[in-house]
Amino acid sequence: MIELIDIHKTFRVDKREVEALKGVTIRVRKGEIYGVIGFSGAGKSTLLRMINLLEKPTSGKVIVSGQDLLELNEKQLRGARKKIGIIFQHFNLLSSYNIFDNVAEILRMNKVSKQEIKRKVDELLKLVGLEDKAEAYPSQLSGGQKQRVGIARALAMDPEILLCDEATSALDPQTTESILDLLLDINEKLGLTIVLITHEMHVIQKICDQVAVMENGQVIEQGSVLDIFSVPKHNTTKNFMRTIFNDEMPEEMVNKIKKVNSYTTRLRVTFRGDAAMDSVIGNISSKFAVDTNILYGSITSIKGTALGILIIQLSGERDIVEEAISYIKGAVYHVEVQAQKEGKQEVLNT
């Protein structure tokens, strides 16, 4: 559906060059919600703007719905862009137009009949839950309502793709939830493909199917949200994950558990689906002569699949601990050995 292939983008500011994108490749399938997360300046907006060629790559290919956008002439590109809606962090509404006209504007520009405009705008305002606000002006709406207008306007030309640039960053947590619910709803109802960028992991968690993590103009990790959340590999991804699962051991806690007389290992255990956490943990104690200590546990849901993270510490005879680890590995989705120490009064690394 969308393929950005080996995209490079260099901006020239005075005599200085800024390499905003350094060889980024992403593929978004039809009907998917694809999230791009990264810190400020990572290149997210620049990447998003490649998809409708608001920004042209210095090199690389942009393929949307089978069309190579860089090969199109102006008229063809205008046609292709109609199939791509976009919403912004600050809504970008026209303050002197009422809500109806804000949504109608793009239809008028495309010479849609008056009657059809009325039908379409009414339908869109209903879809976003603002049917009673047609006559209001942007200044009379809350942030969440303004973003709903932004969404209605982006959907006016029946796009196949919706691009969202930090669409919820200016909103409070509760309003964010309602806008994310709306995006999920239109993704399902209209089969719309959505590419969104954000710096909030919970936005990714709540609505995305796939995620790419960006840093310094590069994608450092990408995959299904479930896979990336289960086993984040890159440090930046792990840091973003900590906003969801704060599984970093507090210093005091590490100090408390440092005095051990036997072989001790600390594991990060990932459960997926309905693998029963408690029975695995229960079995360890009954099957193996090891001490089991649960240091952290959390469970969440990624689009309907349960995902659990446990940090556990096992101590005992080395052979038996190793056996217990093999047993856990066979029973759960993933096990990462975070630290292991032998002997007396060793300090566990974090």
Ligand SMILES: Nc1ncnc2c1ncn2[C@@H]1O[C@H](COP(=O)(O)OP(=O)(O)OP(=O)(O)O)[C@@H](O)[C@H]1O
């Ligand atoms: N038009 C431009 N001219 C010059 N430099 C630019 C331009 N647009 C972006 N950049 C630079 O490219 C880099 C990536 O910017 P971009 O806006 O894509 O980051 P971002 O990940 O969207 O950040 P934020 O989260 O702050 O929106 C930054 O160093 C930025 O200064």
Ligand SMILES: [Mg+2]
């Ligand atoms: Mg940006």
